[in-house]
Amino acid sequence: MNAHELNLLHFLHVIAALILAAFTFFAFAAAPETRRRVIVITGVASLVILLTGIRMWQGVLKFEPAGWVIVKLVCWLGLSALSGIAYRKRDKVNLLMAIVLGLATVAVGMVYYRPF
Numbered sequence: 690m691n692a693h694e695l696n697l698l699h700f701l702h703v704i705a706a707l708i709l710a711a712f713t714f715f716a717f718a719a720a721p722e723t724r725r726r727v728i729v730i731t732g733v734a735s736l737v738i739l740l741t742g743i744r745m746w747q748g749v750l751k752f753e754p755a756g757w758v759i760v761k762l763v764c765w766l767g768l769s770a771l772s773g774i775a776y777r778k779r780d781k782v783n784l785l786m787a788i789v790l791g792l793a794t795v796a797v798g799m800v801y802y803r804p805f
């Protein structure tokens with residue numbers, strides 16, 4: 690993989706993660722009729738994160754089963770599910786928002802510290 694492709698993958702990966710987080714937070718307070726649109730946007734962002742993440746995993750690490758990548762996959766799964774849950778569990782928004790921040794923090798921390 691050349692430097693330009695890796696740069697583009699990093700860029701798309703991070704922008705999609707920002708979009709996913711932003712619309713997930715929007716979902717906690719948005720009107721019910723926005724649900725469909727928000728689910729589509731977070732779904733596309735989530736797919737972009739996964740595809741760019743897998744391509745980087747392949748290109749940079751040759752699919753080495755590194756612990757930090759597995760942890761990121763678990764965080765990704767949780768974050769991807771939360772916008773849908775946000776519309777249904779309005780009584781639990783504070784807890785759910787803390788979970789979003791926690792998962793995003795762990796996912797980003799894993800890349801920069803790579804503890805395992």
Ligand code: HEM
Nearest residue numbers: 699706739742743745746749761762765768793796797800
């Ligand atoms: C929502 C969850 C995720 C967030 C918030 C996130 C965030 C990030 C960030 C901030 C970077 C650093 C980019 C840079 O330094 O320019 C990164 C890199 C990376 N991410 Fe993710 N990521 C997530 C999910 C995933 C998933 C699911 C995978 C794998 C399937 C993955 C694989 C990677 C890899 C391999 C790199 C490092 C590439 C390199 O060393 O050059 N990420 N991620």
